[in-house]
Structures are given as structure tokens and as C-alpha cells.
Amino acid sequence: MKKLLSFFLIFYIFSISFAQLDREHWFAPMVDRTGNPNPYQKLYLSTNRTTPFPVTIYNNNVVIGTVTISKNNPQKFDVLRNYIITTLQTDLFTPTTKGLYVKADFPFYANLRFSVLNHAEIITSKGIPSTGKNFYAANAPITVSNGILNFMTSILATEDNTTVTISGYKPAVQFSNGTTGLTNPTMTFILNKGQSYIIDGIGNIAGNFDGFLGAKITADKAVNVTNGNFNGQYSGNVPLSSDILMDQSVPVEQLGTQFALVKGNGSIGTNMEGALVIATQDNTQIFLNNEGLPITTLNTGQYYVVPDSKYQLQGTSHYNLYIRTTKNAYVYQLLAGDALGGSEAATGGFNFIPALSCYLPKQIDEIGLINENFVHSNVNPAGILNIPTKLNLVTERGAVVTVNGAFPPASTGPFDITGLTQWVTYGIPNTTGTITVVSTKAITAGITAGSDAVGYGGFFAGFSTQPVILKSGGDCVPGIVLTVDPIIYETYQWYRNGILIPGATSASYTPTQSGNYTCSVTMGSCAPLVTAVYKVLNCVKLTNVTYNICENKVITPAFTTSTQTPVASTVAIVTAPTLGTATINTTSGVITYTPTNPAVAGTDTFVYTFCGNDLIFTDCETVTVTINIQPVTVTNTTLTSCNINGVGTFNLTTANVTNNTPVTKNYYTSLAAAQNGTTVGEILAPLTYTAPAGTIVYVLVKNPTGCKNIAEITLNLFPLAVITPANFGNQCDENLDGTVNVVLSDITPLILNNPTYFTNVRYYALLADANLGNANTLPNNWSYTVNTTIYIRVESPDGCAPVVQPINFTVGSRLPLITTTLVLDFCDDDLDGIKPVNLSQFISQFTSDPLVSVSYHMTLLDAQNDTAPISGAVNLTGTQTYFIRFEKTGFCPNVATIRINLKIPKKSDILFDKLICPKTTTTLDAGPGFTAYLWSTGATTPSISNLPAGNYWVELTFNGCVYKQFVNVSESVLPVITSIDINGTTVTIGVTGGVPPYEYSLDNNTWQSSNIFYNVQRGNHKIYVRDAQKCAVVEKTFVIINLINTITPNGDGHNDVIDYSSLMSKDNLEFRIFDRYGAELFRGSPSNNFRWDGKMKGRPVSTATYWYFISWTEFGNATTVKYTSWLLVKNRNDSLWDK
Incomplete structure (x- = not known):
């Protein structure tokens, strides 16, 4: 059986493992050479999982978005163009941060749909199998020279420090960065994770038509590759038609040898339909359909374009193409998206074709919004979202197929594939929405889409699956559940350590022991596939132990x-104790726990772990140790008893020396006796033990664990009240009313040694009442007028006997003063009704004692009661009486009176500032009614004469006070004529200075108050002005000039211009002409001789009335002369004039 499993493992290593339904997807960036507007880029994400889960999108390892998807809930994500597509040459041939990485915890489909005006494409991600180390670049061969066409390939790194080398391209290639295949036969660059590198060549160079096609891409770590044309044209010399031709590549180890293609929407004979085959090994033969001979043989990196004539008609309009290679090769389909409307050559598509395998999935669940790809075009300038789409299916013969639960119409398939009997195809037009395809046998799915000038195609699924073991429920035994993913296979057999597990024939298995687990799966007639080994360990055993200790513990x-x-x-402390230390003996593994303070009770915990001696499937255990530190904790305490002749009686058992329970206690007279714990020195009658203050008794305390400790009991006596009447002296009549007021509670702390301890203090008039402690007590606010004796009674707060003693109260003497009354006079020397006085300056007239303190008061009552003190600095506003309180230690206070009279001086009511004519004198008179005069000139008379302009003062004596009064004599300033404004025959005079009102005279005639003169005749005139002082008359001459009111600039030599050049000798001459709206038409200057010919910028102005002004100043004179008038321009060249 182990031999069989080894064969399965070998088969797994070399089997195809494409999968678009994956947990990770990558999209390398592109360069756009069209320069077209209206760009759109969207990620389409979908899944077959019913439970929603998040999908995270990254750019350069930074999250740029997250969407949540589930079955029947596909999502779209707008991608910023800068993340995935560039038009900048500076982004090429250099590492950039462009590109996308999409990740989730569960498998999902991902594809990128993008467009610009008149062009669109789709890139379907192949998931993790799209990443690898060896690729061959692909693009549609360029068949027409055009600057908006290109070839391009981009590489996206999945790990840091990835070295990539490109080679195998033709010497005639000329890259867009200026290098060529001849000067740079290889290129090498280093990328970090998330970085990308874009290679590009423009399509108007013959060497770029196919010079990069088949270039080898080698990386030392896994990368992702996108290749194609942005844009491309492969059907012939068609300079006005192109489209985006782009798809994601896969590494060579993911390729196969059998391929089935369903023709796109193009017409046979237009060269828009076909296939691109790229060899990855030498001597690769290519066979088409059922042809017995290879159509060509390719070496590594070479390519062949299969013509559209090789498509085989099946049915009425369905065409299939079967390609077989003798070695693994790349196959890309070339197709047209739309054959209608005469724009077929502009609707090219380019999509990678996966190899056939019986391990293709049986369902494609699900592809979201399959017919969407927003694009603007000439026919649809506002944009179109839904593109006519045909769904192409390739499945094993005899399979029962449904699309969204319905059987495809018979007109859409199945169709035979010439040369391949075990596979059939379907072509389902006008497919829309979210699609789920289910088959009873292996199936793959792709699309052909196009409209107007747009065409594209792609395979959403169709890549063979590789079983992988996933865990759930836990990470170890018990609890871990192993499941083969995806759950699509027909048979399952689980193995542990290469040995078949009887009965373990379902997609999931729950291990009961540790080991290396694999699962062999089959589907149809395909050879078995075996998962990678999944190592399962026993869970760490979790146990708990508890120890009760007094000191150390060895574990x-x-x-x-x-x-x-x-x-x-392997013994290690996972969580250290907090109340002690756990030390490991590295030789034996023994743990010694030592409490930091064994005398302090507490509960400590620590966790340690250790593992066994099995090197492969090591068992481990983690132990949580609870340590109860149970020493006897004691507290030294004190017992206190009443002081009876220096001795007290104590109940020792009432002393709380420990909170531990249960415990036993024994009492001893010495520490040594307590330490020995014998009856020698033991106190056998602890309830009535008598001893003097300061005696120490020792208590031996024990608990059931055997821990013990000794506490001390200090025996003390309660305090006695000590009354010291001598500490209390004479009492003062503070408010000087003949009665001494006493607050008895204020007396207590003066005569009682510990008033905060003895708080129950009462005072009595009679000794008998004090001895009885009855209710005949004196009030707290008590008073007396003669020397008196009362009695104090102090109660013990501890229940001990009270203390009673007499207290003598006497009346104290007042502080002596030199005088108690003072009367003073002050003058209001500035007549403001206020005189500041500082009372402190008079203290020496009452006392010379420097130790006396004073306070000032407004009323006698305030001074007597020492309330409402005021500042010594006062402001007199009339006669005022103040009261001063004098105090000194050892004396009772005294009060004195100050009466201050405020005298008012007088000022002159007839003495005022004077204004005189220049260079004259005047008289100042203070008037009668004063007892003395003193002027600043030294004069002592009521008035002084012959005074020029200046500042003077006089001191006036009245009512015994002197008032100093100031007066100013100043010269009047003559008025100044500042302007003479002439408007026709009306003259307006402007005057400043002097003392208004002014009087005016023209040519020394009658004086008038108005500054305007009417009907003034032409010629020279003189204006006279004087002010209210009439000290002198000022005068100015002026002239009434001839004001021109009409010109006829017709060139006849009469009245052609308005000319004031005769005034050029004047200072500050200004001559300006305006239209009736206030716009300036002319400004006189020396360059135009202050002459205007009725033109503006060389063109005659319209016949109309205008206005102007002329102003100047006479030589050596500051007065401005100004004339204002109107001007009629009669321009005979004006059409208005002709009317």
C-alpha cells in the first residue's frame, strides 16, 4: 500500500493544478498606448460560499479597499487607474508600486474588467497557480505599423528581493526606453513584494511586430505575469482598427497538451479568429483537429498562429478547434467580439486557453454579472454597461449540464469536437447576469463578448483542481477535523503515516491520534490525486494542580x-508566578517554587509546560499550578486599661493579633518562652492579667497546616486629664464696655493637656455641681465684670474617673496712650473735593511704643469690636472722624479718635486763557476777593499788564489756603487761501487756518460771509479774506480765462482743436476730458502740448457733449486754481452728425 501511495505523490507533483476559485489573486499592471479617454477599471468578485466573508484588495501591500461577498451577492470594486494602468513612460522599465493583490479566507473568483473609448478587455485571474518562476511572454503578432499599438509584458512580485531575468527576444526588438534586443539581449531587475515591472515596445517598428513574442521570463521567487497588446491588430494591414488584447499568463509547469476552442463571433476568412501556440520545449509538434500530420514543429520560444480555416463547423453556425501538442505549450485564442456593423477588425480578443483535464471541476459557482463591462464608443458615446455575451462550455461527453438550474437550449449544444471524441462544447448566446454552471462531469467555461468597436474573451473557470486538506474545529487532537477542498471528487480514502484508515472514505475525517495524514481522491476515469501531507499533533494536555505550603515547594x-x-x-515556565519564583533544574527538570515573602499569606499561580521524548509526534502538557501560601500572619497590637495607681487590668484574649482561622493562641511573659512553646512562662489567666504600662506579652499562634508565628501585645494605660490653671492669664475687656466676655471652649486647650482626647469638658460656678457632674453648667459664652473663680470637670472617654479643678478669672489693664483725641486741619489745594491723608503719620502723637499694632476704623463700635478695619490711607471729602485701635501683647486694647477738618480755597472766576493778535500784548486780571496774590512774574497785585504770548500762573490765598491757577496767552494764526475753484463765471474760495468764521471781498469791494462769487468778469482779479480776529487781511490774485465749449475737428483750420498750450508755463498744470459716463478720453501733457483734436487712439470721437477741467498753481504760490466746463464736439465724419 505504501508503494501505491508513493506513486500517487509522484502523480500529484506533476499534475496540473489551475484554479480560478482561489483564496489569493494577483493582477500585474499594464501600459496604455492608445491615449483614449473615458477609462474604467473594476474588479468583479464572486463566490459559491453562502456565508458572507470579506475580500481585501491591496496595492503595494497597503489596503485600498474591502468588500463582502457571498453566493448570489457578487460585488464590484472601482480601481483607481493609477493602481493598475499607466500611460507614462517613466513608469516603464523600472520597479513601480502598481498592481493589485486580492485576498480572502475562503475561495472566490476574481477578474478585472477595464476599458477606454472604443476598447475593452477582461483579465481572469488564475489564482495561486498563476504565480511561478518560469514563463514565456505572449502577445498577438502585430500586422500593421501603428504608433498606438504595442506589445507589453508586466511582472508582479509576491516576495521581497525577487530577481527577474528576461531573455530570448529577437535582436530587432526596440523597446520604448530606447534599448534594443541587440544592445541589451537580457534584462535583469529586482522587485520587492507588491512591486511590478512593465516592458513595452511601440507597434510602429517592424522589429516589434513579433520580436518579443516567446521571450523567456525567469525569477528566483514566485511572480505573476500579464501580457498582450494595449492595443493590438493581428488580422492584417488594417491601420484604423485595433483593440486591447490582454490576459494573465501561468508558469510553464501549469501547462498541458490538449486544448478545445470555441470560435468567437468573427467571420471565417477575416483572420480575426485563430489561436496562438507558443512552445516551451524544443521539437514540440502541433496537431490540429483529426489531422494525422503535425502542422508544424516548434522549438523553445517559437510560436505558430493557427488560421481561422482550421475551425470545424458543427451544426449551423458553431465552430470548434482541437489543438494537441506533443509537449506542454501555451495556447491563446484570437477572436472577434462582434462581426456586425463593419467593425469586426476593431473587436479583437485575446485569452489564455487552459488544457483539458478530467479533473476539471463539475461546477462553476458562481460568475457575477457576466455580461458587464462599461465602455464608451463612437456608437455609444454615453457608454454601455451590458455587452452582448456568449457563454462557451467545454465538458465531457454524456454530461448533464445546467446553467442557473436550466438545461441549455438544444440549438446551443452539445457539439462534437473533430479529433476529440470524449469532449463536447456549447455556445449559449445572450448570457446575462450572475451565472452558475453545473455538470455531472468535468466542465470549463469561457465567454466571447463584443459590441460596436469592442471585443474580448476569457475563461472564468476551466482549470484543473488539486485537492488540499483544510482543517476546522481546532488545531490538534482532539477537536481537529480534516476536510478535502474542494468537495467535488467521487471517491475519498484517508491515510495515516501512509497506512490506509479503514472506513475513512468521506470528504472529512476526524483524527483520533497524531500522525501524517493524506487523502487520495478520484474522479471518473482519471488517475487518483493525493493531497500533500497534513501533520496532525495531539493537543497540549491542560491540567491543574493545587498545593498548600508554608515555605518552598518542589514539583x-x-x-x-x-x-x-x-x-x-523542554520544561519551561509559560507564565511566571507573581508572589514567588519558579526555578527549573535544567538537568532533572524539577521545578522549585519559592515564595518571595513566605510570611505573607496569598494565592499564587504559575504555568509550566513540558514535552515528551517522541521526536516526531511529541506530546506536551501544560500545567497550571495554584499555590496557597498559608503562613500564620500576625499583627502586633496594643491593649489599654484605666490607670489605677500606675497599674491596669487586661483581658489578653481580646487582642486581635491575626485574621487567620482556625488558629490556637498561647500567651507568654517572654519571647523565649513563646519560642519554646512550653508551659514555662505561660500566662494561665489571660482574662484578668494585671501589669503596669509598657509591659509586652507574647502570643504563640498556630494553624492546622503546622505554620506558626509570634505576635506582641503591648499593654498601655489610658491617659489622665492634666489641668494647669497657671497656663491661663488675665482676660481683657476687648470691646471696652466694662464686661469681659469669655468663650470657655477657647479656654480649654490652654489649661488641658490633651483637649482633642478629652472632649467632654464642662464648667460650673459651684464646686458641688462640678463634683456631681449635673446639668448646672456655665454657658460656653460666659462673661464677668470682677475677678471670679469657676470649676472645670473633665470626663474620661475611656470610662475612667473624671478630674475636677478650680480656675481663677481676672480683668487685665488697658494699653496706655499719650492722648486719646486729636483734631487736625487740611486744605483741598486742587479744588477737586478730595484730600488724600495717611493716618499712620499721626500714630506718634498717641504712642511712642514701636511694639504697638494699630488698626483704623470708621466707627467707634467697629474699633471696640475690632471689626471692619480700613486702610490708613484715606481720602477726605469734608470733616471726618476716624478711630484707631491700639494693641500690644500683655495689655488690653485701647481706642483713640482723630477729627480732621477739610478747608476749601477759592479760584478766580474771571481769569481765562486769551487769544491775541500776533506781536501784541494784553492784561490778566484775577479780580477781588482774595487775601493775597502772587503772580509768576513776581507781581502781588490783582492784575498784571503788557503781557506778550506765554504761560502764566497766580497763587490766590483764601480761607487760609492757597490755590495755584494757570492761564495761557497765545497769538492768533492768520487764515490761508488754499484754493480758487473757477467754474465758468462762478468762483469758489477755499480757506484754512485762523479763527472762523471768515469774511471775503472781491477786488476790495464789500465784505461778505459766503466764499462763492457769481458772474465774475473775465480778466485779472484779487480776493481778500479775514477771520473773526480781524488781525490782518490775506489776499490772492487770479484770472478768469476764456473757456472753449465747442470744436469742429473737420480739418478746415478753424476750431479743429481745444488748445491750452498757453498755460504750459503754470505749475502743476492738469487738463483732462471725460465722456458723460466719467470715462477719461484725453489727458494733457507736454508731449501733446495740452491740445486735443477730438480723437481717441487716432479715431474721431462721436459727436456729443463732453466735460473737462483745467487746474494749476501759480509760481511760488500753494493755491490751486481750477476751471470746470463742458465741450461740444461736432465731428462731421460721424454718421450721427449726418443724420
């Missing part, structure tokens, strides 16, 4: 169920 690992012997070197 020897041992299996609980396995017969294997533990290996010391």
Missing part, C-alpha cells in the same frame, strides 16, 4: 495521560 513534571517520558530540556 517533578509528569504526564497525566501520555506514556512518553518528559524531557528535562
